[in-house]
Amino acid sequence: MNGHNDSAVKIVNLSKEIKGHKILKDIHLEISRGKICGIVGRNGSGKTMLFKVIAGLIRPTSGIIEIFGNPITSGKFPKNIGLLLDKNGLLPHYSGLENLKLLASINNIISLEEIKKTLEIVGLDPEDKRPTKYYSLGMKQRLGIAQAIMEKPSLLILDEPMNGLDEDGVADIRNLIKNLKRQNVTILLSSHNSEDINLLCDEVYKMDKGCLSAFNNLNENNLQKSPK
Numbered sequence: 001m002n003g004h005n006d007s008a009v010k011i012v013n014l015s016k017e018i019k020g021h022k023i024l025k026d027i028h029l030e031i032s033r034g035k036i037c038g039i040v041g042r043n044g045s046g047k048t049m050l051f052k053v054i055a056g057l058i059r060p061t062s063g064i065i066e067i068f069g070n071p072i073t074s075g076k077f078p079k080n081i082g083l084l085l086d087k088n089g090l091l092p093h094y095s096g097l098e099n100l101k102l103l104a105s106i107n108n109i110i111s112l113e114e115i116k117k118t119l120e121i122v123g124l125d126p127e128d129k130r131p132t133k134y135y136s137l138g139m140k141q142r143l144g145i146a147q148a149i150m151e152k153p154s155l156l157i158l159d160e161p162m163n164g165l166d167e168d169g170v171a172d173i174r175n176l177i178k179n180l181k182r183q184n185v186t187i188l189l190s191s192h193n194s195e196d197i198n199l200l201c202d203e204v205y206k207m208d209k210g211c212l213s214a215f216n217n218l219n220e221n222n223l224q225k226s227p228k
């Protein structure tokens with residue numbers, strides 16, 4: 001294996017402009033297979049946009065993105081990427097299990113047993129028949145994470161995975177992320193919590209007004225949410 005084959009994510013000269021507004025500016029990023037890469041940055045700095053472009057949900061204005069050596073084609077969501085975004089698009093009138101069954105039917109590569117097992121892994125009861133509209137924020141977040149990991153992606157993108165979770169929830173998800181790393185899953189995650197970033201990430205980048213740079217100076221001041 002040469003170095004190139006160890007690259008999980010390779011981004012060169014990536015920019016995204018919407019209506020004259022530069023949202024991502026000349027981004028370069030390379031993540032090796034099996035690493036956890038953290039992205040920090042203020043609200044509105046462009047983290048979510050970067051994740052959407054990497055996942056092929058939004059077409060970049062210019063630049064190259066390769067996932068495990070394959071160029072991303074926008075409009076096609078790659079099967080080896082699991083994605084958790086801040087809005088998780090759950091169907092409110094269906095149970096957690098029904099939501100996942102419906103999503104799993106798109107690719108049809110996992111069994112009902114595997115779906116139920118994933119719900120247990122994230123701490124939800126597969127037999128819970130309540131519609132997700134009655135779920136707490138933390139339960140919805142757990143279900144979103146289950147959706148992202150259920151098909152065992154090689155690259156997992158987690159936008160603020162700890163959002164809405166209580167202390168036990170945060171501990172559960174941290175353990176889950178560490179376990180996935182042991183299985184050589186490459187993880188890209190954003191967080192406003194310096195402890196999560198410190199504990200979990202092998203490398204950290206900071207997004208600032210659409211520019212991405214290496215970041216080594218982790219403290220609360222640098223991770224503040226937004227200018228007040």
Ligand SMILES: Nc1ncnc2c1ncn2[C@@H]1O[C@H](COP(=O)(O)OP(=O)(O)OP(=O)(O)O)[C@@H](O)[C@H]1O
Nearest residue numbers: 018023041042043044045046047048049050086207
């Ligand atoms: N579809 C769109 N059209 C126009 N502007 C957009 C669009 N989507 C995002 N933006 C803008 O791009 C910028 C980056 O947004 P993004 O959601 O990526 O920030 P973020 O770093 O993820 O913030 P947060 O920490 O709040 O999640 C913001 O100024 C936002 O208003």
